[in-house]
Amino acid sequence: MRLPKSRRHIPGAGRVSNPPGTGQGETAPVVDENAAGSPVGDNRLELAIGREVRSFRKKQDLTVNELSRLAGLSSGMLSKIERGLASPSLATLRSLSTALQVPVTAFFRKFEEQRDATFVKAGQGLIIERRGSRAGHQYQLLGHTLGKTVTVEPYLITLTKESEVFPVFQHTGMEFIYMLEGRIIYRYSDKTYELHPGDSLFFDSDAPHGPEELLHLPIRFLSVIVSPQTSED
CATH class of the missing domain: 2.60.120.10 (Jelly Rolls)
Structure with a gap:
């Protein structure tokens, strides 16, 4: 009489293993792929510089392509700078200041301006x-x-x-x-x-x-x- 072959037990078979850091029955954390590298509020300087670059460019009636050629930059990089999506190096700022005929410090004026709020308690206007x-x-x-x-x-x-x-x-x-x-x-x-x-x-x-x-x-x-x-x- 032949005995039936014993069924081998494979650890973890028949169930989905949990990701590291989660217990059984817990839900794995959702990772926001867009959150990394883009903290809100940390690019105020870049935004201020970008607004000034765009303002000076438009005052001189230059297109993005024209200014990028004058400054020796790609039009894509200049577009990112104007939108505050890139942090320009000092060399890049010097190239832009030469092309626009403005001092480098002109790009920082809006960032350095004092911003105030007025708070008035009820009945104290x-x-x-x-x-x-x-x-x-x-x-x-x-x-x-x-x-x-x-x-x-x-x-x-x-x-x-x-x-x-x-x-x-x-x-x-x-x-x-x-x-x-x-x-x-x-x-x-x-x-x-x-x-x-x-x-x-x-x-x-x-x-x-x-x-x-x-x-x-x-x-x-x-x-x-x-x-x-x-x-x-």
Whole structure:
């Protein structure tokens, strides 16, 4: 009588082995292949340099191919530099500065500029006097940015029972209004708009504008005024 051959046991047969570092029944970690080598926020210098190179190139009405030939670079490399995807060497920056006829330091100006934020606690905006103050309009200045070309002024405006209508404001620039509380009839040029909380209005502020009828008090709205920066001679 012949005995049946014994079945050989092969370790691990019939099951899928787990990757190193994971226990039985655990899921292997997912690796983000795009994460390596591209940390967010670490290429601010490259982006600043790239923006300046592109700006100088366009000011001189040069194409990417034309500047790359002048600087002795490939057009692909120049394109990467302008998009902040490559970190140019000092030799490359010197070649670009010679081709663009600007100092090397000009590529770093935007990176070295001070960037500030304005934080205003609730109720602590600066109360200032404007044209509508005499009509009982309260202006809280929430910040102020004086750029090279424009001035930005965000206000929280409050109207109460002591406030008067005043639909004849006029000033240069653009204005954005966002209603927070109350209801108002707001005039812009020859049109009127009934504004409720959540409504907004954006317009060229050179035309006459302002509150024409106060429907439900108190009224609060944000007003952001953007006006061109005027040079003082």
